[in-house]
Amino acid sequence: MKTLIRTILLLPCVFLSSVAEERGCSSPPDSPEFRLMSYTPEKALYKCAEGYDPYGGSPVILCSSGRWGNLTLQCRKKLCGNAGELLNGYFTYEGESVLGDKAYAVCEDGYTLKGPEAIECGITGWSTELPTCEEGTVTCSAPKVANSESKDFAHEHKAGDAVTVRCSQGFQIKGKAQITCGSDGQWQPNPPQCVPTPEKSGRCGVPENTEGTNARLATKYRAEKSYPPGARVYYMCDVGYVSRGSKYRRCIKGQWTPLELKCRRKLCGSAGELLNGHYDYSGVEFGDMAKAVCDEGYQLVGQATRNCLSRGWDGHPPVCEVLSCDDPPEVTNAEISGYAQAPYEYRTVVTYRCLVGSLVGSSSMWCTENGTWSSSPPQCKDVTCEPPIIPNASWVRSRNGRYQYRDSIYVQCVPGYTIVGQSAITCGQDEKWSPELPKCRSTAGFRNRFQRG
Known part of the structure; x- marks a missing residue:
């Protein structure tokens, strides 16, 4: 009787387990990084979404007991790599040059940027419209901002000039107050707006970008016109700078708390060892430069100057080859x-x-x-000199025949004569004796003239 009861109690459990095993799975899960290719009640096949590349894991998941297994396929954003060479300029990079990152064009002094200032890493690689650096200078006209105090603006500003927009009473800035005349003749960023100041209800206006800190308000917060009490926004460091301290500001009693974020230039460190040479550094932080100088007797092969960019030193290390x-x-x-x-x-x-x-x-x-x-x-x-002819003289190292180049002889006068000139003469490459041949003058004749005098 007990055995019969146990059998009756076990039958529902067996039935439920059998139903669970036969039950299939619902639609497979979805994700922005993956794309579902096909599926059956037993398994589903995925691939990486457009703009992503696979780098490990399995693209298949199986259905078990009515539940899908975990997808192990790993996808990462497409890598664009280097944007290429910019003649008379260079690129600075945002992030790791993956999908969505940007590369910013910077022209050398005396050159003007033509085309987009920034190109973006897309699904097919970097943007096809590449900028160029053309020789010449550009100017920007005075920024026009309604409800601002523009009396301090010049009629024209040169590339690199910075101005600060100040709103009239009753208005507050929306956007970045300080703007710079870009190499393309446009203000960077776009001039801000002067919007009415919110009523004193505890709300805060648009938080400004703090000048001189190399920090900027995150893009997602720039569209709002005002913020309620307790709202929080955050800032980001410019490209080439690393952050330290809190990046958040809060709206408290209609005022934004001070920004504690500190942005310092990224450290590149050493540009590398230069065998048979050395680097002259202007510094080792973002924006600094290192110039390769070879030791005496060696010549530089490669680019002499390297720049500290957001991703480290640009270019490749040169070498010093012996001359x-x-x-x-x-x-x-x-x-x-x-x-x-x-x-x-x-x-x-x-x-x-x-x-x-x-x-x-x-x-x-x-x-x-x-x-x-x-x-x-x-x-x-075959340089030779004839034996010298000097009356009343003899010489040491006399020989028969001609004398060879650089042979020297020493002239001596016979008794009763005194030498006038150099006693040592040498056979020169012009086959003549050098210096001029000396003379032997009679001592008696000289003495008689002396006595008569």
Whole structure:
């Protein structure tokens, strides 16, 4: 009897379990990052949404006991990478160059931006309309803001000039008070508005951007005209700056609490080790520059200047390659001794030795820091001088026949004669004796003239 009762009690449980197993799942879950491709009561197939790339996990989930399993497919925003080179300028990047991020064009001094100031990383990559930097300067006309005090505005402003918009009494600023004349001749950001000041009901007006802090109000809060008591807004640091401190402000008794957010320039640190050279830094924070300088005898290969941007130092590290000279010129009837094999690097010395004739010129030359040889090569010439004809004289190192280049002799006068001029003479490369041949003057004749005088 007890067995029968247990059997009767178990039958509903078995029936319910069987129903649960046979029951299928409802529609599969959806997500902005995924796209449902197809599904059956047993399984569903997903793929990454447009603008996202897969990087792991399974795209399939299974239905079990009326519930869908967890989707392990991992999708990340499409990566656009580098926006390319901007001639006479460069790009600064917002974020990691993924879908939705922007790259801002910055032109060098003396060049004007033509085209969009910012390009966006989209589904197909960076925007096709790329800006250019053209030579010349631009100006912005005085900003026109209704209900503002514009008496301090000049008729024209140069690119880079900043002005601060102040609203008339009874009006408050909506937008950024300080605007800058951009390189495209437009104010950046767009000039603000002067809207009526809200009644004193505890509500707060549009919170202003605090000047000189490099912090800006998040975009989502700029559309509102006023905020109720207790409302909270937050600020973001500009591109290239990192935040520290609270980014929030609250509306309390009709006034916004002070902004405690501090934005400091991003630190790039060292631009890297430069073998056989060094970097000259203007600083190592966002906006600073590092210039590569090679040691004496080395030449720079690559871009000399690197800029500290929001994502670190731009470009690639250059290298300092040792300077070298062309092969030394060949000289007829001479051979090169010493270091006589390429490459002939900076400070390499080569020496010539004549096989025939005499060496005229410097026997050695070296590779200079300019990649040129220190002098012209010598020559091997058959340079000789005739024996000198000096009456009443003899000389040391006399020989029969001609004298070779650089041979020296020492002239002596015979007794009763005195030498006039240099006693040592040398055979020069022009086959003449140098200095001028001396003379032997009679001592007796000189003495008689002296006595008569």
